[in-house]
Amino acid sequence: MKLSIDDFCIRCQLCETLYPDLFRLDVENDVIMTKVADVPENLMDDAKNAIKDCAVTAIRFTK
Numbered sequence: 534m535k536l537s538i539d540d541f542c543i544r545c546q547l548c549e550t551l552y553p554d555l556f557r558l559d560v561e562n563d564v565i566m567t568k569v570a571d572v573p574e575n576l577m578d579d580a581k582n583a584i585k586d587c588a589v590t591a592i593r594f595t596k
């Protein structure tokens with residue numbers, strides 16, 4: 534399972550702050566990036582919580 538971030542992300546950086554193993558800010562391009570190609574089992578709960586925590590629901594699972 535992969536994570537994707539939609540373009541309407543407002544770059545609040547909450548996901549990066551709470552789940553630094555999963556997200557990072559690409560400062561040069563001013564976009565939030567995922568740090569893992571596939572979410573490992575040990576980060577699956579964090580990924581689910583990140584999806585819930587994002588205020589604009591910009592994070593979702595993709596195959």
Ligand code: SF4
Binds near residue numbers: 547587
């Ligand atoms: S929490 Fe949501 S809106 Fe905020 S930076 Fe992460 S993906 Fe973007």
